[in-house]
Every structure is written in structure tokens, then in C-alpha cells.
Amino acid sequence: HNIGNTLNSVNVSAQVLQQCIHDSELTGLSKVIDLLDANAHRLGEFLTQDPQGTRVLPYLRALARRYEAEREEALAEVETLTQSVYHITRIVAAQQSHARVAGVTEQIAVDDLLEDALLIHAERARSSGIEIVIRTDAIDVIRTDRHKALQVLVNLIGNAIDAVEAHDSPVRRVTLVTRTEGDQACFEIQDTGVGIPTELLTKIFQHGFTTKPHGHGFGLHSCALTAKELGGTLTVSSDGVGKGAQFTLRLPLFSEGDETCSTIRKTVCAS
Template sequence: MSITPSSKFLIGVIDISERVNAQEALRKLQSEMAHAARLSTLGELAASIAHEVNQPLAAIATNASAGLRWLDRPEPNLEEVRALATRIAADTRRAADIISRIRGMATQRATESVPLSLKAVIEEAVAFLRHEMQAQGVALALDLPPDLPQIRGDKIQLQQVVVNLVINAAQAMAKLPAAERRVLMSARHESDKLIVDVLDRGPGIPAEHFDRLFQSFFTTKDNGMGIGLPICRSIVETHGGQIEAANRADGGARFSFSVPVLQHA
């Protein structure tokens, strides 16, 4: 094609700023809803959180008192005091770690997308739930292969999904004898994604609830808000994955979500 002085061109300009602004507003709304759901979860876990924080603080007070008694002796035992000081330092770090996890869940923050170990994400979220599971008489087991590939995503949001699914599984078994309350969380690598399963031994999901399970404000709990599972779906889909629910053949429910593995250039 030759271009001459008389050649004419038609140039079109499409203003997509309105669409971009709408997409940004939607992302902001999703982030705010996820933050509200995290605060709601923290409210449910308030008693367990208080217990978790109180344990290291009580240990610090006990060890500090013991250290003072050793120092007040006619011949202070500095070795004992040194050992107690070491324990105090360890309990201080433990309390700081607990508070850091709580702050991470409670803080309103911009979404991140960084390389992550899904195994570490799950293990840290489960540590956050340790006392809550004990209080509900639930045995929580993990089956996480050590060689899972990395993913890309937001650690706090993915932990929010884990925490929500585990709490739901535990609450579904509230009417079972304590010895039967078992939750299994496993992860596996399939093709280009990681799949996480949360299995419980509860009564399962009624057939009439499947179509509404991930709809906003649908809940079967007396004081539930109905935003936990919809937020989980939003987070998982934002990470390029999917979430689904099913009943197990041998009883109980299974919630599964997937996230793509990190593709290296």
C-alpha cells in the first residue's frame, strides 16, 4: 500500500476511563467487603484470641516473678535467672507473633500479589485457629506435601479463605459427639493449579442450598451474616481459581478451592 499526499486515514479514539473507574470502584468495594468479613471472623474468635494472647503473657509474669525470687536470695542463682529470661524472651516473641497475625487480619490494606508458599499460608492460618478448634472439640489434621509449587497472591486474603472454611466445617459438626468432630485439610498439585480440600464429618449440605450457597447474605446460622462464602468465592476468583462444594459419599461436606501455580518466565 502506497501513501500519497492525498491519502486519507480514519483514526478513532475510544474513552474507556469510565469503565476503568468502574472496575477500580468494584475492586475497592470487594476489598472493603473482605475486610468487613475478616472483622466479623475476628469477632467470632474473640474469646480464643484473648486466650491465645493471655497464655504467653501469663508465662512472662510467672517467669518474671520466679526470676525476682532467685535474685532476692542471699546468693542469687544467675543461671536460673538467665534460663527464665530466655523463656521470657521466647514468650514475648510468641505474643508478638499472635498480635501480628491479628493485626494482619484486622488491617484494611491494599491487595498484594507476591510469590507465596501455599503450605506456609495454610499452616499459619491453622495456627491462628488452634485454640478455637480445641474449644470446639474439633481435631484438625493437615495433609500438605512439602514440595508444593509456589503460587502468586495475597497471603492475608488466602488465609481468610482457609480460616472461613475451617470455621464453617467445625460449626457444621457442633451436634456430633466430640470424638467424631474431625476436619481434614489437604492440598495437591494437579496440572497448572493447586487444589485445597476441606473435609468435615457433619450432616452435609441440603440439596436445596447448593444453588444459594455462595450468594451474598444467604446463611443457615442464627446470627450469621451470609458474607463468608461469597467473599471466599470473590477472593479465589480474583486469584484466578475456583471454589466449589459437594457432599461426601461417606458423610459430611467437602469444600475445595484452586489457585494457579506460579509460572516462571
């Protein structure tokens, strides 16, 4: 879906470039050259006295200005193309990371994890006019299963964008906040979307439950289970319909294996 959006941008830029080249007034330059060649033997007289020749220099000046405008337009579209292609390569890399085999615990830079999760939705958010705000606390790294953590964050960010798109509000924003809470890293995904009725908050993670017209009710249930597998929790809060929502993913700063190793080292030292 996100690659599709970016490919649409590539297609638009390619069409603009094609039209720019097709409509270029530089094609008229060859006619001027032919005219000058035909009057080469009396070029001075032709340019200063001949009714047709006296229009050559003004035409060339106008042509030069038009060329500069065409050049700037073409360069802008080439820049857009370059960015779009780069964006596609990053999305593919992020999705390859997202799709890799789970079960491997590793040290992960929190900034990289957020960047990968946001990258997959960046083009969609941009095209929908949704502002993405990131507020990070001093969390450098966590140790967890990258694939599973990314899976949850991608799902939550996608849901937040869905909620904002479905809400007719002048404020269109998804905010990501990271902070520490004791020995846990907290990832808060806040949106200014449709919100959640109070009576549904206790059902939101139930298997098969959904508030979306075409939802299947598996996403948030799966996210909650995955958070539990990682030794963390997933919670939700909302002030009601039309007032947005906040999902909070809490993960241990270190994996259970790290804590065990730390306990063993302390025991050895004490003995």
C-alpha cells in the same frame, strides 16, 4: 476471639501459680529454723531425744518431697504461660499479615500460608477438642495475593470448626489437604460436621444465604468472589446432613502476570 481464648489460658495459669504460692508449705520452714536456733546449744540432744526435735528430720523430708511437687507444678504452669504468650504474639503477627493492604502479588510458601491460617483458629480448635489434620502434596510455593488467599482460608477453616462444634459426633476433625491439579493448587478443607443438605449446595455461595442460626450470609459469598478475583474457584461438596462437608479452593500456581511474562519471553526467543 482466638486471642481471648488464649488470654483465658494465661489467666488460669496465673491463678494456679498464685494459689500454689499461697498454699506452699515452705512457709513452715522458717518455724523449723527458729526452733533449731533456739536449741543450737544442744542441737544433737534436741534432734535425737527431745520429742519435738525428733520430728524435725521427718518433717524436713516430707517438706522436701512437697517442694519438689510444688516446683514441678509451678514449672508446668510457667511453661503453659510461655506457650500462651508466644501463641498470642504469633496470632497478632498472623492477623497483622491478614489485615494488610491487599492487591500485592507475591511468591508464597504454601506451608507458611497454611500455618498462618491455622494459627488464628488453633486455640479455639484445641479448646473444642477438634483434631486438625494436614496432608500436603509437593506444592512448595504459589504466586498470588497473600492477603486475599489467607482471608479465604481463614474463613473456610473457621466455618469448618463451626460445623464440627455444632455436630454431636465422636469424630471431631478438620482436615486440610493440598495438592496440584494441572496448573492449579488445590486447598481442600474437610470437616466431620453437620453437613449440608443436597438441595442447599447450589445456594451456599449466594449473597445473604446462610445455614447458621446467627449467620449473615456474607462470608462464603465473599470467599467465592475473592477466589474468582485470584483467578481460581471455590466449590463445595457434602454427602448430606450429619456427614460433613468439603470446600475446595483452587488457585493458579502462578499469577496472570507471570504467565504473560512467560509468553513474552517465548515470543522473543522464537523471533
